[in-house]
Amino acid sequence: MSFRHTLAGRLMADPMAVVALIIITALVAIAVFADVISPHDHTAMNLADRFAPPSSTYWLGTDNLGRDTFSRLAQGSRIALYVALTAVTISGLIGLVLGMIAGFGPRWLDNLLLFIFDTLRAYPTIILALALAALMPRGLSTVIIVVVITSFAEYGRVVRTQTLSLKNAEFILAERAMGASFGRIVFHHVLPNVLGPFFILAAMNLPVVITIEAGMSFLGIGVPPGTPSWGATLKDGFDYIRNTPWIIIAGGLPLILVTLGFTFLGEALRDQLDPKLRKSR
Amino acid sequence: MLQYAFQRVLLALAIVFVAISALFTIMITLPGDPTTVLLGPRATPELRAAFRANMGLDDPVLVQIANFWGRVLTGDLGMDYNRNRPVAEAVFSALPHTMALVFGAIFWSASLGILLGAFSADNRNSWLDRVTGVISVGFIAAPSFVVALYSLLLFSVTLRWFPTIGAGEPGDILSRLYHLALPSFAIGLAWVGYVARIVRASMLETLGENYIRTARAFGLPRRTVIYGYALRLAILPAVQVLGVGIGGMLSSAVFAEIVFSRPGLGSLIYDSVSGRNYPVVMGSMLVAIGFFVTCALIADLVNAALDPRHRVKS
Amino acid sequence: MTDTLNVDGLTVHYATREGALQALRDVALDVPPGQIVGIVGESGCGKSTLINALLQLMPENARIASGAIRLEGEDLIGARARRLRDLRGRDIAVVFQDPMTSLNPVLTIGRQMHDIQYREKRSTAEKRRMAAEMLGRVGLPDPAAKLDAYPHELSGGQRQRVAIAMAVLMRPRLLIADEPTTALDATLEVQIIELLKELQQEIGCAILFISHHLGVIAELCDRVVVMYAGEAVEEGPVADVFQRPGHPYTAKLIECDPGRMKTRVAQLPSIPGDLPDLTDPPAGCIFRDRCDRAAERCRTRPDRVALRGAHWALCHFAAEVSA
Numbered sequence: 013m014s015f016r017h018t019l020a021g022r023l024m025a026d027p028m029a030v031v032a033l034i035i036i037t038a039l040v041a042i043a044v045f046a047d048v049i050s051p052h053d054h055t056a057m058n059l060a061d062r063f064a065p066p067s068s069t070y071w072l073g074t075d076n077l078g079r080d081t082f083s084r085l086a087q088g089s090r091i092a093l094y095v096a097l098t099a100v101t102i103s104g105l106i107g108l109v110l111g112m113i114a115g116f117g118p119r120w121l122d123n124l125l126l127f128i129f130d131t132l133r134a135y136p137t138i139i140l141a142l143a144l145a146a147l148m149p150r151g152l153s154t155v156i157i158v159v160v161i162t163s164f165a166e167y168g169r170v171v172r173t174q175t176l177s178l179k180n181a182e183f184i185l186a187e188r189a190m191g192a193s194f195g196r197i198v199f200h201h202v203l204p205n206v207l208g209p210f211f212i213l214a215a216m217n218l219p220v221v222i223t224i225e226a227g228m229s230f231l232g233i234g235v236p237p238g239t240p241s242w243g244a245t246l247k248d249g250f251d252y253i254r255n256t257p258w259i260i261i262a263g264g265l266p267l268i269l270v271t272l273g274f275t276f277l278g279e280a281l282r283d284q285l286d287p288k289l290r291k292s293r
Numbered sequence: 294m295l296q297y298a299f300q301r302v303l304l305a306l307a308i309v310f311v312a313i314s315a316l317f318t319i320m321i322t323l324p325g326d327p328t329t330v331l332l333g334p335r336a337t338p339e340l341r342a343a344f345r346a347n348m349g350l351d352d353p354v355l356v357q358i359a360n361f362w363g364r365v366l367t368g369d370l371g372m373d374y375n376r377n378r379p380v381a382e383a384v385f386s387a388l389p390h391t392m393a394l395v396f397g398a399i400f401w402s403a404s405l406g407i408l409l410g411a412f413s414a415d416n417r418n419s420w421l422d423r424v425t426g427v428i429s430v431g432f433i434a435a436p437s438f439v440v441a442l443y444s445l446l447l448f449s450v451t452l453r454w455f456p457t458i459g460a461g462e463p464g465d466i467l468s469r470l471y472h473l474a475l476p477s478f479a480i481g482l483a484w485v486g487y488v489a490r491i492v493r494a495s496m497l498e499t500l501g502e503n504y505i506r507t508a509r510a511f512g513l514p515r516r517t518v519i520y521g522y523a524l525r526l527a528i529l530p531a532v533q534v535l536g537v538g539i540g541g542m543l544s545s546a547v548f549a550e551i552v553f554s555r556p557g558l559g560s561l562i563y564d565s566v567s568g569r570n571y572p573v574v575m576g577s578m579l580v581a582i583g584f585f586v587t588c589a590l591i592a593d594l595v596n597a598a599l600d601p602r603h604r605v606k607s
Numbered sequence: 608m609t610d611t612l613n614v615d616g617l618t619v620h621y622a623t624r625e626g627a628l629q630a631l632r633d634v635a636l637d638v639p640p641g642q643i644v645g646i647v648g649e650s651g652c653g654k655s656t657l658i659n660a661l662l663q664l665m666p667e668n669a670r671i672a673s674g675a676i677r678l679e680g681e682d683l684i685g686a687r688a689r690r691l692r693d694l695r696g697r698d699i700a701v702v703f704q705d706p707m708t709s710l711n712p713v714l715t716i717g718r719q720m721h722d723i724q725y726r727e728k729r730s731t732a733e734k735r736r737m738a739a740e741m742l743g744r745v746g747l748p749d750p751a752a753k754l755d756a757y758p759h760e761l762s763g764g765q766r767q768r769v770a771i772a773m774a775v776l777m778r779p780r781l782l783i784a785d786e787p788t789t790a791l792d793a794t795l796e797v798q799i800i801e802l803l804k805e806l807q808q809e810i811g812c813a814i815l816f817i818s819h820h821l822g823v824i825a826e827l828c829d830r831v832v833v834m835y836a837g838e839a840v841e842e843g844p845v846a847d848v849f850q851r852p853g854h855p856y857t858a859k860l861i862e863c864d865p866g867r868m869k870t871r872v873a874q875l876p877s878i879p880g881d882l883p884d885l886t887d888p889p890a891g892c893i894f895r896d897r898c899d900r901a902a903e904r905c906r907t908r909p910d911r912v913a914l915r916g917a918h919w920a921l922c923h924f925a926a927e928v929s930a
Contacts, residue, residue: 028427127311130304134312138544139562139581143316143574146566157578223436227548231563250442250552263327264439275434505706510662510703511723511773512695526713600713
């Protein structure tokens with residue numbers, strides 16, 4: 013019986029994980045089939061139907077330009093997923109490499125990297141995003157750069173701690189005593205054991221990244237104007253909050269659901285992968 | 294303890310120094326004419342030349358960084374050319390509003406979170422505990438700016454229980470608190486969940502300790518044991534998390550200030566960014582990072598002070 | 608005269624994934640007023656479960672299946688929570704094994720000793736004075752200053768003295784000492800034993816002294832109960848039990864006690880074999896699988912065999928073993 017099989021089995025027994033997987037599957041499905049399921053062209057403006065309430069034609073109503081909110085949110089899921097996956101992959105890889113270097117490297121290098129991690133943590137994400145946005149062109153790559161800068165340190169810390177505790181674990185000392193190569197220790201012993209906490213962190217980090225993208229787009233420093241990011245939809249809703257509450261309500265829902273889904277998944281993963289925490293629950 | 298405190302303070306200073314210097318370096322080495330950036334495209338060539346010489350923009354990068362810190366240490370954060378006032382003035386009139394917001398959020402999250410967490414641990418594995426657990430995760434997951442928007446929509450626009458705009462009448466504490474309640478709650482809600490979970494977990498751990506068994510073996514009342522003995526230790530990790538969490542709250546404060554049209558560091562930076570007002574951006578960053586690092590440092594030291602075991606360990 | 612403590616037929620089960628773990632089976636013991644009764648046994652014999660049951664502070668998965676626990680005739684198992692709390696600390700007090708962890712690390716000694724006097728209508732100053740007096744009595748130097756110390760600022764021996772001072776502060780009728788010297792070195796051990804003896808004389812309380820150290824039991828106790836795998840297998844006056852043990856397990860324990868070794872050995876002897884599985888204890892004698900004398904009749908449960916005086920053992924061959 014493989015590890016993955018048992019993990020999946022145990023996850024399916026956890027109602028929180030099932031809810032999480034349903035939400036995440038729905039998100040991915042909507043992102044993939046956004047063009048098919050959208051009842052309208054998300055860029056089409058029907059000025060006659062501005063601020064329309066939800067109806068059979070416009071499921072979640074329309075915005076100030078008469079664009080269909082549902083279609084825009086469906087398109088927005090693509091942006092959210094794209095930014096989240098790209099940013100988490102990049103910052104995760106950087107963190108993984110730096111964390112292992114810190115864990116295995118000489119003392120001074122470890123201290124230096126720790127100091128860099130600490131320093132990066134001192135930047136409040138959105139405030140740094142604002143500062144960098146003043147210097148960089150508006151666009152998804154700026155969003156991704158901001159996220160990577162503010163989040164790879166967290167991965168680095170986790171990987172470093174894990175590496176350090178493994179480096180001196182008895183089974184690894186035994187391997188080294190038997191003359192195992194450095195590569196073998198890293199790839200056969202340390203890496204597999206680091207990946208558990210790493211993936212939990214990544215799952216927990218995805219909704220954070222989605223929120224940062226939406227937040228930056230809400231502030232007008234994320235996606236270019238006209239792009240149907242969830243944050244941009246919320247911004248439209250905020251500008252016309254006294255005209256129609258629908259845009260804000262509809263625009264916030266996918267964000268709440270998705271963050272809830274990924275957070276539940278991270279929780280469930282942690283419960284399954286971290287026996288110490290499992291006991292204390 | 295003193296040595297520990299000294300080390301932490303040095304580290305905090307180093308972090309602020311490096312974090313700000315890095316940002317400053319990025320700003321001054323970015324391609325493009327900084328005079329255009331700082332003075333706007335319509336400045337005359339004479340003005341540019343004077344400014345360039347005055348600011349030492351032709352000096353090597355390291356000299357500029359040194360000069361920058363030299364000015365900062367004398368309290369000079371530069372000039373806000375858009376509105377013709379010192380940056381320090383703009384930043385320090387905004388800071389108290391943001392501090393009030395962040396401390397309001399800490400008040401919400403600490404009071405509600407500790408209550409929920411202690412209650413959960415006290416009634417562990419009851420259905421109330423489970424419901425509290427799911428609610429906590431739900432709170433954690435709710436993005437603060439969506440919470441801000443929803444609460445603005447529900448409580449201010451629709452129900453009209455709370456004001457929609459501003460920070461209240463200057464000098465009128467009640468009006469200030471009234472304006473503060475909703476935005477700080479929106480920021481604090483996510484942390485209610487965090488604090489509740491941490492307090493619950495550490496409380497359960499503490500309740501399993503031998504000295505708790507001792508207290509119970511001496512017949513101390515249940516309330517004394519749980520809320521007097523166990524909780525005292527269980528809130529220590531929450532203090533630390535809230536200290537570090539102030540970074541996240543500062544980010545949330547940007548949204549809360551914009552959504553509720555409040556003055557503060559967040560809206561100051563936001564306005565400066567749209568106006569390309571770099572000196573103000575730089576000054577606000579410096580103060581925001583300094584504030585955050587100071588709070589995290591204080592939380593760290595308070596934690597060490599509250600936990601007497603720490604005093605010998607360090 | 609009623610015994611200070613009287614345990615009768617006490618059977619305790621833990622609900623586990625493998626089924627009910629029978630941690631205590633039909634345990635009986637009496638502690639007469641003013642006497643010191645020792646309980647001796649290896650780890651896993653049920654000593655901790657017994658203490659938890661006496662205090663009625665059991666883990667959630669524990670259940671008292673049958674039996675009675677009486678403090679001066681008063682039934683504790685059926686007692687209300689409120690009454691039990693009144694008894695704890697005032698009538699029954701405990702000194703726990705590990706002084707490193709049994710004191711609250713974030714409260715001063717004074718605060719902790721103040722708090723346990725919560726029932727007394729005394730002023731705080733008076734409570735502190737009482738606490739300091741008791742700290743002095745248990746032999747702590749500069750007791751008044753110790754009130755403001757945190758546990759980690761004291762040595763292990765000092766902490767255990769504090770724990771003892773806390774336990775006797777309310778002049779309990781029964782003092783339970785759960786291996787109070789195990790975490791200490793030999794010199795300190797002797798001092799603590801002497802201290803307990805003196806305090807017992809002064810206060811006149813009964814002491815239930817739990818230890819796996821035969822020498823300490825012999826030194827301190829009037830009577831001793833030998834426990835094995837959740838059963839009391841032998842009981843009697845200390846001198847009788849240790850000189851003429853009636854149960855093969857007791858005999859083995861004495862053989863293996865390092866304090867009794869006459870000759871140098873390369874390796875400490877130990878009793879071969881493991882504790883039986885308590886989720887499914889063997890029928891008949893519980894010690895059968897590890898016993899040299901095991902015979903066919905050991906497949907039936909032995910009764911208590913009375914030996915000289917108030918001494919009995921739970922073994923078919925008690926008379927021969929003792930001879």
